[in-house]
Amino acid sequence: MNYLVLKTILSNAVTTFVCPHCQSRIKDNNLFLTGLTQEGIAIAVDCPSCHRRTDIQAALKFFPGVP
Structure with a gap:
């Protein structure tokens, strides 16, 4: 997999993910x-x-x- 694609996916996960259990946001180290x-x-x-x-x-x- 291309590095830029992987980086984009991970970056988008950090900015859009909300915990389904408590609705908290995450950071890169999570x-x-x-x-x-x-x-x-x-x-x-x-x-x-x-x-x-x-x-x-x-x-x-x-x-x-x-x-």
């Missing part, structure tokens, strides 16, 4: 990459407030001929 393939990534998120872990996935779909 994300843990748990899986990586050409099609996507698996991320574990540890909530800094309620300390519960949430697993999220991001799948990528590239279309031929689209930059």
Whole structure:
């Protein structure tokens, strides 16, 4: 997976993720990459407030001929 794509996914996760248990926001150090393939990534998120872990996935779909 391209570094810039991975960086964008992780950055977006930090800015948009809200804990489903307590609605708290997260920071960079709350994300843990748990899986990586050409099609996507698996991320574990540890909530800094309620300390519960949430697993999220991001799948990528590239279309031929689209930059």
